[in-house]
Amino acid sequence: MENEIGGIEEGDGLCMKEDLDPVTLSAAQKFQKWFVENYFDGKYIYLKGDDKIDTINTFFDIYVDPVTGLIGAGGIAQMSADTGLDMSFLQVYLNCLFVDNGLDENELVKAIAVGDPHFTSWQGANFDYHGACDLVMIHNENFNGYAGMDLHVRTEQIESGEYSFISDVALRLGSDILEVRKNGSVFLNHKSMDASQFPLVVGGFPATIEKDDKCFDIGQIHTCVASQTVEVVVGEHEKITFKVFKDMVHVEVIGRPREMAMGAVGLMGTYPAKGHGRVARDGFTAMQAAGDFGLEWQVRDSDAKLFMEDRYPQFPDACIAPAEVHASQRNLQDNAELSERAHAACAHVSNDRKTYKNCMFDVMSTGDETHAMIYGAW
Numbered sequence: 001m002e003n004e005i006g007g008i009e010e011g012d013g014l015c016m017k018e019d020l021d022p023v024t025l026s027a028a029q030k031f032q033k034w035f036v037e038n039y040f041d042g043k044y045i046y047l048k049g050d051d052k053i054d055t056i057n058t059f060f061d062i063y064v065d066p067v068t069g070l071i072g073a074g075g076i077a078q079m080s081a082d083t084g085l086d087m088s089f090l091q092v093y094l095n096c097l098f099v100d101n102g103l104d105e106n107e108l109v110k111a112i113a114v115g116d117p118h119f120t121s122w123q124g125a126n127f128d129y130h131g132a133c134d135l136v137m138i139h140n141e142n143f144n145g146y147a148g149m150d151l152h153v154r155t156e157q158i159e160s161g162e163y164s165f166i167s168d169v170a171l172r173l174g175s176d177i178l179e180v181r182k183n184g185s186v187f188l189n190h191k192s193m194d195a196s197q198f199p200l201v202v203g204g205f206p207a208t209i210e211k212d213d214k215c216f217d218i219g220q221i222h223t224c225v226a227s228q229t230v231e232v233v234v235g236e237h238e239k240i241t242f243k244v245f246k247d248m249v250h251v252e253v254i255g256r257p258r259e260m261a262m263g264a265v266g267l268m269g270t271y272p273a274k275g276h277g278r279v280a281r282d283g284f285t286a287m288q289a290a291g292d293f294g295l296e297w298q299v300r301d302s303d304a305k306l307f308m309e310d311r312y313p314q315f316p317d318a319c320i321a322p323a324e325v326h327a328s329q330r331n332l333q334d335n336a337e338l339s340e341r342a343h344a345a346c347a348h349v350s351n352d353r354k355t356y357k358n359c360m361f362d363v364m365s366t367g368d369e370t371h372a373m374i375y376g377a378w
Contacts, residue, residue, distance in 0.1 A: 121269035133319035142263035170306035173203025
């Protein structure tokens with residue numbers, strides 16, 4: 001498909017390394033290094049070997065006019081000033097890379113909230129939000145023939161406010177509401193359910209429960225921690241999973257875009273959307289700061305009410321702000337021994353940069369190596 005963006009012809013969405021002359025390639029590498037250092041928020045992209053220059057699925061949309069789809073001259077001017085690169089090169093290079101973040105209809109997408117908590121959007125953008133409140137993770141009116149889906153998470157701070165975690169989740173499918181709490185309690189339409197009452201039917205879909213121990217070797221120590229998994233299967237490849245582990249609730253939503261994500265808005269991103277998908281409630285304003293984005297998707301009076309019990313704060317009272325210094329930062333400065341233990345505990349996911357980073361973050365926050373077990377346990 002050929003079209004015009006900003007006067008530069010765009011092809012099928014991929015630029016080939018071999019298409020760039022040495023001078024342009026060197027400039028592109030310099031630009032990407034600067035981009036990753038300053039705006040990293042998802043897939044990290046480097047030009048090396050015989051790799052393609054893949055689409056950068058992060059912040060290019062903040063430089064794009066939401067109405068015309070053109071890359072703004074003001075944004076390019078600022079990038080030119082920041083990087084020392086020629087504006088004409090940036091215009092060509094950005095237009096070569098800037099394309100719709102569309103996926104093959106059979107390619108699975110994920111929306112994830114894990115740890116304390118680390119969010120991953122449909123587009124693969126990673127961010128943390130440590131405020132405490134009720135948040136719209138997913139709102140999708142199109143789901144299951146317009147029966148609809150709402151997924152809200154309730155975040156809670158530790159006493160010092162140095163980090164937060166998901167203490168409660170509520171899922172609406174059609175007219176049914178499933179709620180799972182950090183202590184393992186499960187409610188269907190506000191009625192308590194125990195394991196003997198599973199499998200349940202939620203919005204016409206089967207829900208199962210599994211209780212088991214997750215066991216890992218951490219250094220020389222073999223450790224097991226109790227876990228509980230509640231899973232709702234909503235299609236051949238689609239499922240919604242809640243894992244209760246270490247008094248936290250972890251969430252994974254996975255499926256094909258058309259069945260699961262198409263039309264979705266919320267903390268997991270607007271789909272479809274260019275770039276990282278972090279879009280405001282107005283439907284087109286891209287939001288860069290995770291703190292502002294979290295506040296934007298606090299549950300409001302206009303959203304569905306899913307949780308059985310209200311907990312402060314409720315809109316219009318804003319989310320409780322996080323501490324200025326996160327626990328992981330404080331411990332990183334003050335506790336070298338914990339850092340060594342965290343590296344050992346997270347070694348099993350060291351081949352995945354983002355997962356390893358999140359794992360380290362959680363262990364350094366809590367001081368507890370067993371939090372590393374949630375990574376790779378799905």
